[in-house]
Amino acid sequence: MPAPTGRQPKIVSYDPGTGEEIGRAPLCSSAEVKAAVERARSAQTAWAGLSFRERREVVLRARELLLDDSDEIAQLISRETGKPVAEALAMEIVPTLDAMHYFAHAAENLLRPQKIDIGQYGLMGRSSRIIFKPLGVIGLISPWNFPLATPAHEVVMALMAGNAVVLKPSELTPLIALKIGELFARAGLAGGLLEILTGDGSTGAALVEARVDKIMFTGSVATGKRVAEAAAKSLTPVVLELGGKDPMIVLEDADINNAARGAVWGAFANSGQACASVERCYVQESIADKFIERVIAETKVLKQGQGSDGAVDVGAMSNQRQLEIVSEHVDDAKQRGAKILAGGQPAQSLSGLFYEPTVLTNVDHRMTIMRDETFGPVLPVMTFKTEAEAIELANDSSYGLTASVWTRDIARGKRMAELINAGTVMVNEVVYTHGIAQTPWGGIKESGYGRTHGRMGLLELVNAQHVHVNRAPFFPDLWWFRYSPQGARLFHGLARRFTTGSLMQTSLLLPQIIRRLFERH
Ligand code: NAD
Numbered sequence: 001m002p003a004p005t006g007r008q009p010k011i012v013s014y015d016p017g018t019g020e021e022i023g024r025a026p027l028c029s030s031a032e033v034k035a036a037v038e039r040a041r042s043a044q045t046a047w048a049g050l051s052f053r054e055r056r057e058v059v060l061r062a063r064e065l066l067l068d069d070s071d072e073i074a075q076l077i078s079r080e081t082g083k084p085v086a087e088a089l090a091m092e093i094v095p096t097l098d099a100m101h102y103f104a105h106a107a108e109n110l111l112r113p114q115k116i117d118i119g120q121y122g123l124m125g126r127s128s129r130i131i132f133k134p135l136g137v138i139g140l141i142s143p144w145n146f147p148l149a150t151p152a153h154e155v156v157m158a159l160m161a162g163n164a165v166v167l168k169p170s171e172l173t174p175l176i177a178l179k180i181g182e183l184f185a186r187a188g189l190a191g192g193l194l195e196i197l198t199g200d201g202s203t204g205a206a207l208v209e210a211r212v213d214k215i216m217f218t219g220s221v222a223t224g225k226r227v228a229e230a231a232a233k234s235l236t237p238v239v240l241e242l243g244g245k246d247p248m249i250v251l252e253d254a255d256i257n258n259a260a261r262g263a264v265w266g267a268f269a270n271s272g273q274a275c276a277s278v279e280r281c282y283v284q285e286s287i288a289d290k291f292i293e294r295v296i297a298e299t300k301v302l303k304q305g306q307g308s309d310g311a312v313d314v315g316a317m318s319n320q321r322q323l324e325i326v327s328e329h330v331d332d333a334k335q336r337g338a339k340i341l342a343g344g345q346p347a348q349s350l351s352g353l354f355y356e357p358t359v360l361t362n363v364d365h366r367m368t369i370m371r372d373e374t375f376g377p378v379l380p381v382m383t384f385k386t387e388a389e390a391i392e393l394a395n396d397s398s399y400g401l402t403a404s405v406w407t408r409d410i411a412r413g414k415r416m417a418e419l420i421n422a423g424t425v426m427v428n429e430v431v432y433t434h435g436i437a438q439t440p441w442g443g444i445k446e447s448g449y450g451r452t453h454g455r456m457g458l459l460e461l462v463n464a465q466h467v468h469v470n471r472a473p474f475f476p477d478l479w480w481f482r483y484s485p486q487g488a489r490l491f492h493g494l495a496r497r498f499t500t501g502s503l504m505q506t507s508l509l510l511p512q513i514i515r516r517l518f519e520r521h
Contacts, residue, residue: 015352025198028198034206040166040195044136044164091435102438114130120506140158161461245397253407284384402424
């Protein structure tokens with residue numbers, strides 16, 4: 001962390017539930033970004049030279065410290081985002097601890113060198129292996145909605161893979177990010193290996209220009225496009241984890257009560273501010289009345305209020321702009337004929353940034369609420385008649401992050417899952433797989449590209465280097481100079497026989513191969 005000077009500009013962190021200032025953090029300049037990347041680069045070589053066991057020890061010490069301080073950190077997350085402490089624990093601290101445990105222990109195995117079967121080239125005394133080398137310095141740019149879990153998961157993956165990390169957190173949640181840095185520093189991570197650069201979009205833009213070895217960006221589609229464009233100038237590779245408009249399909253054979261509870265949690269947890277929140281619900285016509293009735297009943301009993309209150313289910317929205325977007329989407333839907341069955345406005349009895357958990361019907365795909373990411377506690381419900389119609393509706397979106405299918409018939413659920421265009425499709429589940437350290441996370445279409453988490457995510461953070469060895473260095477390859485009519489006849493033979501992969505076929509070329517070897521002697 002660059003030492004803040006007295007005159008350094010600051011960003012202010014507020015509690016969105018009360019409007020109170022919680023603290024301030026430096027607004028890092030591009031010169032500070034450059035210096036942090038340089039520090040990270042010089043610290044990385046020694047770190048990459050350590051064994052997995054040595055890196056694991058640091059990560060596990062940080063994990064112990066997180067566990068020890070989990071109550072205090074959950075309070076801070078709750079204050080900085082407005083979410084209930086229960087959600088800070090269940091949706092941030094638990095998955096972070098799990099990811100720390102998993103990658104600390106599994107990274108070595110996941111990145112073990114791999115021998116590749118190269119078919120008949122192997123018979124020619126050749127062999128191929130892939131070794132996984134750290135990329136160097138990873139730039140992480142993260143949003144405010146899961147200010148611990150999202151960056152910490154990637155910090156751990158990047159460190160275990162032997163990289164240094166420069167993290168630029170959201171300007172709305174700088175204090176949690178500083179906490180992540182502090183935990184690793186207390187765990188003994190050497191200086192420079194985890195640089196936390198608090199700041200706004202300008203700090204993020206400076207990081208993209210700082211020629212790190214990869215940018216892992218999580219945030220909105222609009223910013224993601226700007227990041228990809230800026231990164232392209234230096235060919236800095238980018239992983240983009242962007243927004244979603246995630247559909248939930250409830251089939252007539254679903255467990256209606258559980259599907260309703262899943263829909264309510266999936267739409268309103270984190271005040272609907274999860275990239276994988278249920279943003280659109282499609283229910284089969286024959287069970288629609290019963291399902292909607294259950295959804296309303298489950299919604300009406302939710303308690304909304306300050307995140308620090310242990311009995312609260314739905315907390316504040318994290319910022320004013322997000323609250324306005326939600327209001328705009330709901331108002332547009334109302335004007336176009338949507339029916340509000342619950343909520344439908346900012347919460348009047350609470351003074352912070354609260355929007356009532358809202359359920360709408362009579363919605364259709366011309367409405368913004370069914371097309372753009374709302375990112376708020378809103379559940380629009382539409383009906384369908386056939387499976388084919390449900391799939392068509394689910395796929396009618398510019399996004400493709402997650403989706404879910406609800407049915408008691410698991411085979412049917414799996415078959416439908418394969419027809420939905422999204423990075424993750426859950427059967428009888430919503431939202432939570434971001435918290436599974438072993439599984440890949442990422443989207444298609446405007447939800448981004450590349451993956452984070454799991455082995456696929458870990459592979460984004462390494463250079464998969466192919467090492468090829470010829471153990472018979474005394475013979476020139478058949479295809480080397482000099483060319484001749486006899487050589488050309490052999491190449492025709494290779495085209496016809498060697499490329500079939502059949503040893504039998506290739507052996508028919510042996511006389512020609514021997515002639516070719518002697519031809520050039
Ligand atoms: P955002 O795009 O406004 O900001 C994300 C980060 O980018 C912040 O740290 C911000 O300071 C930084 N930034 C802003 N301008 C930048 C620039 N020009 N160059 C580099 N960095 C810049 O997003 P947000 O409002 O913080 O987060 C909400 C969005 O994130 C939603 O769309 C949500 O769906 C998405 N999200 C996606 C995932 C996922 O895994 N796919 C997870 C969480 C959130």
